[in-house]
Amino acid sequence: MTRFEFMALAESLAAYYSAKTPGSKTIDLWFDMVQNIPAEALPWIEQKIYQEHDLLPRNLPKAIRELFEAWLQANPEKRAHKESVDCPDCEGGWLCLTRPVRGYKVPPTFSAPCGQCRRLRAGKYMTLSEAFAEGFKRQNLGAHTNAGARNVKTLAAQVGKEIPA
Ligand SMILES: [Zn+2]
Numbered sequence: 810m811t812r813f814e815f816m817a818l819a820e821s822l823a824a825y826y827s828a829k830t831p832g833s834k835t836i837d838l839w840f841d842m843v844q845n846i847p848a849e850a851l852p853w854i855e856q857k858i859y860q861e862h863d864l865l866p867r868n869l870p871k872a873i874r875e876l877f878e879a880w881l882q883a884n885p886e887k888r889a890h891k892e893s894v895d896c897p898d899c900e901g902g903w904l905c906l907t908r909p910v911r912g913y914k915v916p917p918t919f920s921a922p923c924g925q926c927r928r929l930r931a932g933k934y935m936t937l938s939e940a941f942a943e944g945f946k947r948q949n950l951g952a953h954t955n956a957g958a959r960n961v962k963t964l965a966a967q968v969g970k971e972i973p974a
Pocket of ligand 1: 897928
């Protein structure tokens with residue numbers, strides 16, 4: 810969530826409990842504790858606070874974090890969301906690239922964290938169009954062996970064996 814979204818939540822909670830809106834120093838300290846919580850969980854968390862707390866929780870960030878854990882349990886697919894992004898540009902978060910170099914029969918391959926889905930934690934990302942602008946081509950992993958896409962089980966069974974041509 811953004812600081813603005815957290816501000817809005819703190820203000821409606823204060824209004825509901827007829828309490829004083831926290832000052833900006835307090836908001837800063839609290840926001841540090843909760844900024845990783847996605848904004849989509851906030852309406853649910855807000856309703857839960859109304860249902861479960863007769864008074865505005867004094868340690869509001871703690872209450873929000875606990876409810877966020879409960880929200881994740883109620884919405885398990887949200888936890889898995891990051892892993893299951895279906896990004897058309899990359900393989901599991903990596904751009905698989907190749908750049909033809911003179912003298913190489915099989916051009917060397919490169920990989921870079923994908924700037925489209927940014928599912929990997931990286932200091933620097935590259936998008937496919939940036940890669941193309943620098944002369945890279947996308948490596949077609951499926952076409953490389955003509956074996957087509959193989960699932961993990963098949964792959965495991967083939968370890969140490971020759972890749973089918
Ligand atoms: Zn991607």
